[in-house]
Amino acid sequence: MEHNQRIIFTNDISAAIDEALANIDYNRLFVLTDTNTAYFVLPRLADNTHIARAHNITIKSGDMNKTIEATAEVWRELCANGATRKSVLINLGGGMVTDLGGFAASTFKRGIRFINVPTTLLSAVDAAVGGKTGVNFRGLKNEIGVFNEADAVIISTCFFSTLPLAEVKSGFAEMLKHGLLKGAETYDRLLAYDFECRDYDLLLSLLRESVQVKADIVRQDPHERGIRRALNLGHTAGHAFESLAMSHKNPIPHGHAVAWGMVVELTLANMLCSFPSSRVQEYAKFILENYGAFHITCKDYDALLTLMSHDKKSENGEMNFTLLSDVGEVKINCCASDDDVRAALDIYRDLMHI
Amino acid sequence: MEHNQRIIFTNDISAAIDEALANIDYNRLFVLTDTNTAYFVLPRLADNTHIARAHNITIKSGDMNKTIEATAEVWRELCANGATRKSVLINLGGGMVTDLGGFAASTFKRGIRFINVPTTLLSAVDAAVGGKTGVNFRGLKNEIGVFNEADAVIISTCFFSTLPLAEVKSGFAEMLKHGLLKGAETYDRLLAYDFECRDYDLLLSLLRESVQVKADIVRQDPHERGIRRALNLGHTAGHAFESLAMSHKNPIPHGHAVAWGMVVELTLANMLCSFPSSRVQEYAKFILENYGAFHITCKDYDALLTLMSHDKKSENGEMNFTLLSDVGEVKINCCASDDDVRAALDIYRDLMHI
Secondary structure, three states: OOOOOEEEEOOOHHHHHHHHHHOOOOOOEEEEEEHHHHHHOHHHHOOOHHHHHOEEEEEOOOHHHOOHHHHHHHHHHHHHOOOOOOOEEEEEEOHHHHHHHHHHHHHEOOOOEEEEEEOOHHHHHHHOOOOEOOEEEOOEEEEEOOEOOOOEEEEOOOOHHHOOHHHHHHHHHHHHHHHHHHOHHHHHHHHOOOOOOOOHHHHHHHHHHHHHHHHHHHHHOOOOOOHHHHHHOOHHHHHHHHHHHHHOOOOOOHHHHHHHHHHHHHHHHHHHHOOOHHHHHHHHHHHHHHHOOOOOOHHHHHHHHHHHHHOOOOOOOOOEEEEEEEOOEEEEEEEOOHHHHHHHHHHHHHHOOO | OOOOOEEEEOOOHHHHHHHHHHOOOOOOEEEEEEHHHHHHOHHHHOOOHHHHHOEEEEEOOOHHHOOHHHHHHHHHHHHHOOOOOOOEEEEEEOHHHHHHHHHHHHHEOOOOEEEEEEOOHHHHHHHOOOOEOOEEEOOEEEEEOOEOOOOEEEEOOOOHHHOOHHHHHHHHHHHHHHHHHHOHHHHHHHHOOOOOOOOHHHHHHHHHHHHHHHHHHHHHOOOOOOHHHHHHOOHHHHHHHHHHHHHOOOOOOHHHHHHHHHHHHHHHHHHHHOOOHHHHHHHHHHHHHHHOOOOOOHHHHHHHHHHHHHOOOOOOOOOEEEEEEEOOEEEEEEEOOHHHHHHHHHHHHHHOOO
16 A cells, blocks of 8 residues: 545535546546446436546446456456556445455556545445455455555545435444444444434544544554454454354344444453443443344354354454453454353343343 | 565575475465476475475466466365465466466455466566566456565576576566666676576576566566666567567567567667667677567568557557667657657668568
8 A cells, every 4th residue: 555545525526526536647537336326326426527528337236246257347348448557447336336346446457546435334434445455256255355545535424315224324333333442532422423313414524533543543554464453343243143144044234233243242342351341231222222133042152153263353263352441442362262252142132132 | 565575596496485484474375386387397396395285276378378267266276275364375387377376366365475486587587576466358468467576486597497498588588678777787798698508507697687677676666657667678669579470370479579679679779869879789689699580571560550559558649668878778758759660670670681
């Protein structure tokens, strides 16, 4: 990562696109959308003079289409429409579009510039910042990709009004995670957010703070060799919930899985790192009120433990967690035994009233 | 490129592999070969304890197999045999293997470490150093790839004794290019090399000097935005010769094309940058004696001009050359007119006695 990525927070996307392109001497502009954003979002930018002259490439929406074959389609369209090293790709969509488009751009002619315009809260807070690009491969998520930051990321809440509330909440869970990593002040502002009001200006300011937390961590450790693992908070248990739900053909949103996973992991943090009980209860209450509960019974424990120990972030087969000793006090590479995790799952069920 | 790539010059490959792996805490080792190096080279390393425990992946040899599909085969084998972020891939082969293997490693789980062991002079001097990885795509050479350096490159001349002399000469042309870029002392040592004697210890010392020239230039400009274009010397005309030969179904080795291309470009350098005539004649004599001539007539000029102006290194359709004002005095981004190039092609034919 040789350049400093610009992150533009705005409610005027068109002006932000002008700003992001102002210093780039490009010859051709391409806009990547999926079938959803081609229909719902791209027309809203038609007045922008850059976008009006750009060539649109559309891929099928959905994580099952985040493949190397779809990437090859993007390469083909770039080739066929005269893209050179001085061309720019704008990725307009959720995490699937920014991940795949970032990978396509990073590998086309050994790397052309790209700009991410995330259209979901989850992609704004998570996938659009941090330089992780990639596609799924043979059923493995993000198995093929590179670390490479976008030239600019344009973050706005103006697309969110058309999103289902559940999708906003899914993204908000990652913001809660960033709040827990950052400190009490940031975290408490998030807990005070009222989903009923849907105040998108307030959400943009919370989002700015949240993205900054991630950007700061990524800058310290771009290749995930140390502190960047802090961003895995909630994800070891969360991925296990996600996989369990998937195996029951009843998938849950990624952010919801992380929200519930953090209940388990804050409980573990309380057991192993003296994270305050009051904070565990306060968090669990917020989640139960806004996300409901993910239902598990003790019969699921073995499956969950197997899933957690297979999580790619664990090393040498041990169960590796990022935990906290307090809000803002991160402990990476914490090891927990099977019994610790079983106990935490018991407490999770108590806290979730199941 | 965050790490400093180690370049090990040796005639004891096994010891060099031990050295390259000594500081790497890897869990599984993979060796990529093509169908040639699997048969001719890999058995010679069977005694090495690392190699003996490694999993071998073999792809079909030949530039026509340098594809994204073959890369996917490598990813599949890595997946199927338990590769993790802590695995290492050794690329054992010519430029096709080091380019494709480097790309596969750079994109598997967003990048695992890889070690290049070039088995041809061309790959030792050119493809193995500089961080260019990639594959061909839809008939375009190296269209898809990334810049990423190998963890280590092991360079030896011990494989070359089994290569056809023409293949050694092809690689030597890139060494001549490096000599021209570096200065008179290096260049004159190369002109004194006698292909009849095949002194591989001397060749290794010349190779060390030559690779260092490239490594120094790449370090200054890893992403080819400025001085790295110096390495294109001879390649604008050389690629045109290569494509012309290909269109006549009579392909020529890459290095030979560059050797002949440099006759044209040194002639241009003489016309446009006062490169000494005596140096042009001396170079042309060496090439004619050792490489013979690439036959063209004035009927080929239009095709060659079209090919040169389509070369991907040229910008805005102008004919862009890297030229010299003397041995070691590089001028990048020189523009030449059609008439300049026609005149240089006339002189090329005189110098080559055709």
